[in-house]
Amino acid sequence: MRVRVLGSAAGGAFPQWNCGCPNCRRVRAKASGLTPRSQASLAVSGDGEHYFLLNVSPDIRSQIEAAPELHPRHARGSPISGAVITNGDLDACLGALCLRESEPLALFTTEVIRRGLVEGNTFFRTLARFDDHVRWHTLKPHAPEPLLTPAGEDSGLRVEAIPIPGKVPLHLAGIEAEHPQQNIGVLLRSPDSQSVLGFFPSVAGPSGELERAIAQTTCCFFDGTFWTDDELPALGLATRSAREMAHWPLSGLDGSLAWLASKSHTRRVLIHINNTNPILDEASDAHQRVLAAGIEIGTDGLELTL
Ligand SMILES: [Zn+2]
Numbered sequence: 001m002r003v004r005v006l007g008s009a010a011g012g013a014f015p016q017w018n019c020g021c022p023n024c025r026r027v028r029a030k031a032s033g034l035t036p037r038s039q040a041s042l043a044v045s046g047d048g049e050h051y052f053l054l055n056v057s058p059d060i061r062s063q064i065e066a067a068p069e070l071h072p073r074h075a076r077g078s079p080i081s082g083a084v085i086t087n088g089d090l091d092a093c094l095g096a097l098c099l100r101e102s103e104p105l106a107l108f109t110t111e112v113i114r115r116g117l118v119e120g121n122t123f124f125r126t127l128a129r130f131d132d133h134v135r136w137h138t139l140k141p142h143a144p145e146p147l148l149t150p151a152g153e154d155s156g157l158r159v160e161a162i163p164i165p166g167k168v169p170l171h172l173a174g175i176e177a178e179h180p181q182q183n184i185g186v187l188l189r190s191p192d193s194q195s196v197l198g199f200f201p202s203v204a205g206p207s208g209e210l211e212r213a214i215a216q217t218t219c220c221f222f223d224g225t226f227w228t229d230d231e232l233p234a235l236g237l238a239t240r241s242a243r244e245m246a247h248w249p250l251s252g253l254d255g256s257l258a259w260l261a262s263k264s265h266t267r268r269v270l271i272h273i274n275n276t277n278p279i280l281d282e283a284s285d286a287h288q289r290v291l292a293a294g295i296e297i298g299t300d301g302l303e304l305t306l
């Protein structure tokens with residue numbers, strides 16, 4: 001299985017257009033030890049022919065241009081067969097609407113997430129311009145499904161949805177009820193079943209399902225959004241804490257870093273890192289503490305073979 005990190009930042013990317021936090025100011029000034037990042041997404045392939053995106057960020061156009069394996073191989077067409085969408089947050093799915101140039105796509109997500117994207121949303125009609133423009137595949141919890149191309153060919157990869165503590169997307173608050181399938185992580189099994197990739201970009205906290213899922217992985221991308229629970233309020237940027245935004249902060253005795261440190265059977269890479277997070281500064285104590293725990297900090301363009 002080939003994996004490329006297309007983007008490693010949380011919503012808003014790094015730097016974020018309307019953010020003048022210390023990290024964003026310093027990365028704009030090209031300070032050493034800070035690297036710009038686009039919004040979180042992976043590209044995966046089991047055969048080197050067909051690629052699937054794990055989430056489709058609003059940065060997808062530039063992410064494709066930065067990834068030679070995703071470039072067209074004919075006058076019209078794309079190696080991108082489709083995408084798996086793990087929640088309805090716009091940084092996770094808005095890019096699907098940017099892939100609107102009449103290319104058939106297979107989209108895999110839960111029924112609850114699909115409904116939130118499509119119902120009441122006239123924009124999504126741009127992906128329904130002809131029969132089978134988008135082929136939706138419903139993921140049910142813990143039920144592995146083949147990742148099929150839009151033509152129904154088996155890519156060899158298997159995807160399994162894992163319900164993960166989370167929340168409804170901001171724009172559906174008060175419209176859609178909280179539901180265990182509003183936020184998922186995924187396990188992707190290689191064609192020979194020897195490798196299992198975990199993708200958990202939004203995790204509100206620990207759970208038994210998460211514990212059992214990560215135990216199966218050989219490599220796992222995990223929510224690295226915030227370092228501290230009060231990260232945004234402390235910077236005067238927002239009133240809500242990390243936990244109130246359904247992101248498990250890394251630091252602290254009950255933080256995700258200590259939990260991840262105990263999962264040494266699997267390669268662990270942080271992704272969906274918010275621009276305020278001190279781990280983005282290579283000279284910071286937080287950055288060094290993550291590395292000392294045996295955990296990697298995702299960067300755009302990182303390539304893995306599992
Ligand atoms: Zn910022």
